[in-house]
Amino acid sequence: MSDFDLFVIGAGSGGVRASRVAAAYGARVAVAEEYKVGGTCVIRGCVPKKLLVYGSHFAEDLDDAAMFGWDVPAKTFDWAVLRDNVLGEVSRLEGAYTETLKTHKVTILQERATLTGPNSVRLASGKEITADKILIATGARPVMPAIEGIEHAISSNEVFHLERLPKRIVIAGGGYIANEFAGIFHQFGSHVTLVNRTDVMLRHYDQQIVDRLIQISLRKNIDFKFHATIDRVSRDVNGRLHIAMTGCDDLEADELLFATGRHPNTEDLGLEAVGVETGDNGKVGVDEDNRTSVPSIFAVGDVTDRVQLTPVAIREGQAFADTFFGNKPCRVDYGSIPSAVFSHPPLAGVGMTEGQARNTIGPVKIFTSDFRPMKNVLAGRNERSLYKIVVDAESEVVVGIHMIGPDAPEILQAAAIAVKAKLKKSDLDDTLALHPTMAEELVLMR
Known part of the structure; x- marks a missing residue:
């Protein structure tokens, strides 16, 4: 008899939902998470970012208040206060997600797990565990380019932990993460330069709507550098960054943020050894029922690189649990998925x-x-x-x-x-x- 009916690798949005629902159906479930329960969205993604969006909106709201009769004599902003309060809320949510799993009698293993067979995994501690089904829900991570001086740049993971608010920030990318942080830092008072290797922004959104965002951003003095690429980065003795460019003049900044895509977390999971097929960008290939090329191994969420959105990962985790543990076969409908960019x-x-x-x-x-x-x-x-x-x-x-x-x-x-x-x-x-x-x-x- 296997140790568990279901073993989940990764306690992000998809993994937590699949674990909780499968356990509610009576399955013996374990989940391994090497970082924090909650995954990208809760710990270093959409939740803390949305809290920064809320905080940044006060900049305009306080300016507008005077026309509505409110006297706001002084407007000051303390980055450290917001940063620490956001991180405190993240810690609370991590605890809440952990408690939810425990309430449903899910075994939580706070260490890395790798595949050793179609029905087995090995923990970082060396322990071998068997399971009837294994679900890969390891998510994705920010892509950082292989350029000289990349150690001086940050990704969206580190942006929530900045010691101080940068006076000047360069953001590389043309997607939703780049545009959201451009709006956030602009509202906080930073000078923002957004660098994109093409002239296409937010390619999956309606062009007329995107053009309106760019027009508004330009009027706010957010600087755009199109058809430009970053060649190398260096930091001087005063802490300032020098960013060597192709396609425009070199840039000076206090921080450089790369938001140029996300890569599925599939390295060193043992996928090749057990025969799980992967595709472009390392993504795990799955069928309509989230099953990989190995019948007992499944995958949901960003690691499959189908649609990298939290609600999609949650729906995939739910469908997996309903189908294989609830005797309620269902599949995710990927048509008409609503999405948003929390820009300004x-x-x-x-x-x-x-x-x-x-x-x-x-x-x-x-x-x-x-x-x-x-x-x-x-x-x-x-x-x-x-x-x-x-x-x-x-x-x-x-x-x-x-x-x-x-x-x-x-x-x-x-x-x-x-x-x-x-x-x-x-x-x-x-x-x-x-x-x-x-x-x-x-x-x-x-």
Whole structure:
């Protein structure tokens, strides 16, 4: 008899969900985690980053307060206070996730585990453990380029632990992580330069929405260097970084942050030795039921490099546990996944972009609302929001919704139901507006 019914390697979002649900079905479950329970999202990703986003929003809110009658005589910011409070919340959440696993009688092993066979693993301590099924949920890590002086740069892992707020920061990348930290540090008062090797930003989002973010960012004096690459980095005796560039003049900064993608954590797991096939970028190949090339070994989350989003990893972990331990076969639907960039202002989208729709279904109808939020009007802030609905011209079905503006991600979560349910534009038109709100624009476009 095996030691466990299920052995999970990695206690991130997907691993924790699979462990908890499988244990709730009565399975004997163990999970090995060599760092901290909670994974990237909770420990050094979306949760602490969103807390920094909240903190940075006060910069504009305090400026706007005067037009609403509030006297704010002095505006100062203490990075150390926010940093330490965020890290304290991360520690609390780690404890909560750990307690959840313990409550469900999941055995937690705080050490590294590697595969030794289709039904066995070896812990760092040398102990061998057997299991009927093994689930790989080791996530991914930031990519750091192999350039001279890379030891002077940081990734998104280290950004939450900075000793002091940089006066000047260079951020390399064109994805959501780069744009989110660009907005955060700008609001904290840093001079931000965003370097991208192409002129394409946020490639999976609607281009019109992305263009609006770039326009707003430029007006805020965030500096963009397109078609530029970083060649090498050095630090002088005063602690300043010199960044040698191709495609633009060399840059000086206090910090250099690379946000240029994430690499699945598959090295030294024993995958090759047991016959688990991996693909490009080291990702673990799986079928629709999260099964690898070895029938008893499965994988979920970022390590599969399908869709690197926390809710997707959670849904995959749930589907795995339901299918193999709950006798409720199910698979994840990867269509119409809502996503957001917590930039300043935030943007969000679900379904097909205008470009994707035209290339996929042909004739489309585009409805937009370009407006200045009421709060911005009274505050004297000229920043405009943009909402966009993409409709199949023949069926009138809403195939995409995209927006940029205050609270866009919060609004999109409900709006995503329209795309998932394949509602028609007339269904939105027939819905009464909730006035005065920004969200009412979604049902007023004609």
